Amino acid sequence: MIACHNLTFSYSPQKHFSFPDIVCNDREALLILGQSGKGKTTLLHLMALLLRPEGGQVFINNQDITPLSVAEAAAVRASQIGIVYQRPHFVSSLNVMDNVLLSSYLAQKPQDKARVKQLAEQLGFADHLSKRTNQLSQGEQQRVSIARALMNNPAVILADEPTSSLDDINCDKVIELLKNQSEQIGASLVVVTHDQRLKDAFAKQVKL
Numbered sequence: 001m002i003a004c005h006n007l008t009f010s011y012s013p014q015k016h017f018s019f020p021d022i023v024c025n026d027r028e029a030l031l032i033l034g035q036s037g038k039g040k041t042t043l044l045h046l047m048a049l050l051l052r053p054e055g056g057q058v059f060i061n062n063q064d065i066t067p068l069s070v071a072e073a074a075a076v077r078a079s080q081i082g083i084v085y086q087r088p089h090f091v092s093s094l095n096v097m098d099n100v101l102l103s104s105y106l107a108q109k110p111q112d113k114a115r116v117k118q119l120a121e122q123l124g125f126a127d128h129l130s131k132r133t134n135q136l137s138q139g140e141q142q143r144v145s146i147a148r149a150l151m152n153n154p155a156v157i158l159a160d161e162p163t164s165s166l167d168d169i170n171c172d173k174v175i176e177l178l179k180n181q182s183e184q185i186g187a188s189l190v191v192v193t194h195d196q197r198l199k200d201a202f203a204k205q206v207k208l
């Protein structure tokens with residue numbers, strides 16, 4: 001589970017955010033909707049401790065992670081949080097298989113190629129494992145970044161605008177994949193988006 005309590009953050013005195021409290025339990029999917037500039041990416045980065053909150057707490061499995069050091073936060077992020085970034089970024093010199101394995105390496109976990117193959121089958125990119133990521137379409141790259149986020153069976157999956165550049169068919173597919181896969185591993189799924197197509201796909205929603 002992931003929960004946020006009284007989270008506040010400022011980029012400057014003029015740019016201050018107070019976020020609503022959020023709880024997303026294991027196997028639950030939560031949609032955070034907000035227009036451009038409302039602070040969706042900022043909130044997601046606070047939840048992953050990529051940004052430090054000015055006030056408030058973030059709990060993962062009931063542990064307050066906000067007091068953790070930078071190194072401790074990085075370790076929690078690597079092992080317990082899977083992040084699907086707004087734009088997938090890959091290491092261009094590595095193939096798809098090695099890009100997915102990289103998340104295990106960063107979490108100091110064994111390089112489980114069988115797990116990558118299993119995820120690639122489920123997510124539909126098994127034929128592309130030996131290709132470079134720049135040889136893949138945007139939808140395929142999005143699915144690879146979902147696999148990378150799932151690789152370490154994290155407690156929490158955070159997805160930033162995972163559908164914004166996808167057509168309707170791929171939009172539905174990616175959301176179903178994210179929901180099914182996070183349910184399979186028992187994770188909490190938090191999706192932030194301005195994509196109104198998703199508003200009927202999630203029972204639990206928060207508006208920014």
Ligand SMILES: Nc1ncnc2c1ncn2[C@@H]1O[C@H](COP(=O)(O)OP(=O)(O)OP(=O)(O)O)[C@@H](O)[C@H]1O
Binds near residue numbers: 011015
């Ligand atoms: N590093 C930064 N320094 C100063 N201001 C920033 C910084 N990053 C974001 N902002 C500002 O904070 C506000 C929220 O940004 P954020 O990226 O969280 O919004 P968003 O809701 O995710 O937007 P979008 O849907 O366009 O991605 C914006 O007005 C943005 O200009």
